Amino acid sequence: MKLRDHTGFPWIFAPIIVPCGVVTLSVPSACADVTSIFRPLSTPAQAVYEISLLTLAICAAIFLVVAGMLVYTIIRFRRRPGDEGREPPQVYGSNQIELAWTVVPILIVFVLILATARTIYDVQGAILPADALNVTVVGRQWWWEINYPKLGVMTANELHVPVSESDRRRPTVLRLESADVAHSFWVPQLAGKTDLIPNRVNQMWIEPIQPGTYVGNCAEYCGLQHARMLLRVIAHSPADFETWAAAQQMPPVEDGQARTGRDLFFATSCINCHAIKQTTANGKFGPDLTHLMSRQTLGSGVVTNTRKNLRAWVRDPQHIKPGALMPNMQLTDDELDQVVDYLLTLK
C-alpha cells in the first residue's frame, strides 16, 4: 500500500483528521438547541462549568503542544531522496528530557486535582438556607418518583421547584434513592450527575436562577429503557410554585361524567400499582396518578401527554415502551375509552 505521495504528507491520517475538524466546527451550532453544561443556569452547574473551562483550557494547551510537535516532526523529518538505508541519530538516557516529561505532567495533574477538590468542596459543603425545599427522588425502572414530604405532594418525572431570586435564595435539596438498580440524576444546566444507588441515600442540590423547563435524563445504564428515562425540572417564580404546590395538594375533583370509567379503574388491578389521593387506590409501584393530567409527558418523557397517547399507553404500554413494568390490561375498546375518560379528569 502506498501511504505517502511525493509531497511526503502522511495522507493515511486524513480519514481521522477531517472528521475531527468537522465535529469540532459543528459542536457550537448543535449546542444552540440542546441542553448543555456550557449554559449553566444554577449555582452548582456554574461551578461545574468553571472547572470544565479550566480543564479544557489545560487539555487544549497540551493538545496544541503535542500536535504541533508531531506535525513539525512529520514535515521536518519526512523521507527525502537519498535517505535510503540511513538511520537517524539514536539518543539514550537523557536526564533532562526524562525529568521534563515526568515532572511537568505531575504538576499539571496536581493543579487539576486541587482545582477539582476545591469545586467539589464548594458544592458539597455549601451552606444552604434553612428553608430550602426538600424533595426525595426515587429512581425506578424506568421513571422518577418525586416526593415532597413536607408538602404532602407526590408526582413523577417532572420536578417542580422555585427559582432563586437575588433577594431570596430558594435552592432545592434532593434526597436520591433507588428502588431497584443504580440510576443517575442529571440535568446538565442545573448540576453535575449524582447516582441513585439501592440501599443508600445520596444528596445533591440545585438552584435554578431562571424560570423555565430544564431537561435531563438518567445517566447510568439501568436496563432496557435507560435511554428513555427522561426527566424535566420545571422552575417557577416563587408565587407560581406556591400555586402549583397548592393545586397538587388537593385531591382530584370528582367528575360524574366519568363515573363508568372510574368504577372500571377501581375494579381492575390498576389500583394495586397506582395511587390517587383520598381514594382506595394506594399502590406504590407505579407513578401517583392524582394529578396525572398536570404532567407534560407519559412514560417518563416518551410521548406527550395527550388523550390519543394516553389511550395508546393504557392499551399497551409495551408497544410504546417495551420492557416497562406496566402490563397490557387487555381492556376492550369501550373499556379503554371509559378508563381514559376517567384519567383525563385527574387534572
Ligand code: CUA
Ligand atoms: Cu435509570 Cu438509566
